[in-house]
Amino acid sequence: KQEVTQIPAALSVPEGENLVLNCSFTDSAIYNLQWFRQDPGKGLTSLLLIQSSQREQTSGRLNASLDKSSGRSTLYIAASQPGDSATYLCAVLTGANNLFFGTGTRLTVIP
Amino acid sequence: EADIYQTPRYLVIGTGKKITLECSQTMGHDKMYWYQQDPGMELHLIHYSYGVNSTEKGDLSSESTVSRIRTEHFPLTLESARPSHTSQYLCASSGTGVAKNIQYFGAGTRLSVL
Numbered sequence: 453k454q455e456v457t458q459i460p461a462a463l464s465v466p467e468g469e470n471l472v473l474n475c476s477f478t479d480s481a482i483y484n485l486q487w488f489r490q491d492p493g494k495g496l497t498s499l500l501l502i503q504s505s506q507r508e509q510t511s512g513r514l515n516a517s518l519d520k521s522s523g524r525s526t527l528y529i530a531a532s533q534p535g536d537s538a539t540y541l542c543a544v545l546t547g548a549n550n551l552f553f554g555t556g557t558r559l560t561v562i563p
Numbered sequence: 564e565a566d567i568y569q570t571p572r573y574l575v576i577g578t579g580k581k582i583t584l585e586c587s588q589t590m591g592h593d594k595m596y597w598y599q600q601d602p603g604m605e606l607h608l609i610h611y612s613y614g615v616n617s618t619e620k621g622d623l624s625s626e627s628t629v630s631r632i633r634t635e636h637f638p639l640t641l642e643s644a645r646p647s648h649t650s651q652y653l654c655a656s657s658g659t660g661v662a663k664n665i666q667y668f669g670a671g672t673r674l675s676v677l
Binding site (some may be wrong): 453456483484486487494495496497498500511539543550551552553554555556 | 567569584596599604605606607608611621622636653655665666667668669670671
């Protein structure tokens with residue numbers, strides 16, 4: 453069964469710093485990997501999706517990489533802002549459209 | 564922006580009550596999903612549907628049931644709520660074509676059973 457792990461569980465950084473969130477998965481047979489943002493009391497917002505054949509995706513200050521063979525992905529956030537404070541979830545898509553989620557990294561950006 | 568709605572947002576209810584969590588999407592998506600998320604834990608898929616009259620159980624066993632009578636509507640029902648059902652329930656949907664593997668999520672329903 454696919455298992456997704458995210459480290460660290462929580463992270464606090466001062467505003468303006470660059471940071472990296474890590475995600476690892478046990479079964480490399482995935483269709484894609486997604487990074488989501490979850491704000492308290494709200495649903496999930498998809499940030500980036502990397503297809504299994506891709507190595508990275510970029511959107512604004514966010515860059516996600518995927519190394520499928522080693523079962524790892526990173527989310528790089530440049531020049532962090534207080535508005536980036538949220539929980540970041542990674543999820544891998546396997547057969548039957550099943551998404552397997554990690555437990556998330558709770559990010560706090562301190563002004 | 565994705566158009567998927569869940570009601571109620573919050574629900575506090577006593578043990579033994581029957582409850583239905585609503586999920587609707589206006590995107591015409593065929594596939595819909597229900598996830599359960601306990602505090603500090605991962606989201607787990609509990610139900611999914613490929614289209615009208617299709618329902619399947621996910622990888623986490625759940626005492627809830629679902630129905631898919633209309634494309635846009637995928638309600639989740641608990642016949643007799645118990646404190647162990649206290650959790651956040653998230654609904655999602657996905658379409659076809661280029662974006663078929665992107666799931667759009669609702670805001671969730673936070674359920675507390677006393």
